[in-house]
Amino acid sequence: xxxxxxxxxxxxxxxxxxxxxxxxxxxxxxxxxxxxxxxxxxxxxxxxxxxxxxxxxxxxxxxxxxxxxxxxxxxxxxxxxxxxxxxxxxxxxxxxxxxxxxxxxxxxxxxxxxxxxxxxxxxxxxxxxxxxxxxxxxxxxxxxxxxx
Numbered sequence: 001x002x003x004x005x006x007x008x009x010x011x012x013x014x015x016x017x018x019x020x021x022x023x024x025x026x027x028x029x030x031x032x033x034x035x036x037x038x039x040x041x042x043x044x045x046x047x048x049x050x051x052x053x054x055x056x057x058x059x060x061x062x063x064x065x066x067x068x069x070x071x072x073x074x075x076x077x078x079x080x081x082x083x084x085x086x087x088x089x090x091x092x093x094x095x096x097x098x099x100x101x102x103x104x105x106x107x108x109x110x111x112x113x114x115x116x117x118x119x120x121x122x123x124x125x126x127x128x129x130x131x132x133x134x135x136x137x138x139x140x141x142x143x144x145x146x147x148x
Contacts, residue, residue: 003074004049013094015046015074022077025106028125032079033107038100045086045095045107048075056119063090065116080135081108083128088114112138 003015003022018036025032039045050071053060059076060068070076075095078086085108086095101107108126111118112135121136 005073008049008051011047011049013044013047014049020046020074020107022074025079029079031077033074033077035101035103035105035107037103039097041097041099043097045097045101046074048088048093048095049073050075056115056117058119060119061088061090062115063093069093078107078109080111080124081126081128082110082124082131082135083126084108084110084113090114111135 001017002010003017003020021034021036022031023034024030035045048061048069048071050060050069050073053068053070054066056062056068057070059072060070061075062068075088078095085099085101085105086097087109088095095107095109112132115137116139117137118135118140121134121140124131124133124135
């Protein structure tokens, strides 16, 4: 059984059902991805799969300017944090642990590191000491992201 639908090709480093679970977290965050085993910092978590697109949607991740991958099954469910535990390498489509991840932890990434402009900007409530307070994408001017 795969985490991705059968119409997508099987790819190297595809996420395995025994490693991750997509589950509803709460009404605010929606669904998130939970690690089902421990991962060490620097370890490859998985390679994302999906449908190539030129437009931004809620579940696309930007691989390069004007190149997005629509993945509403797994990668599009990785939640935001200003102090994330993983990152996406756009060129390889690999998610890499940036610190140790324990079984039961939510996978998080910093959306401002990959997205030029988000589909929908939002006030961040990640709780990290370095929380920026607003997430809009790396090309949105800082003044436009000021939270009043």
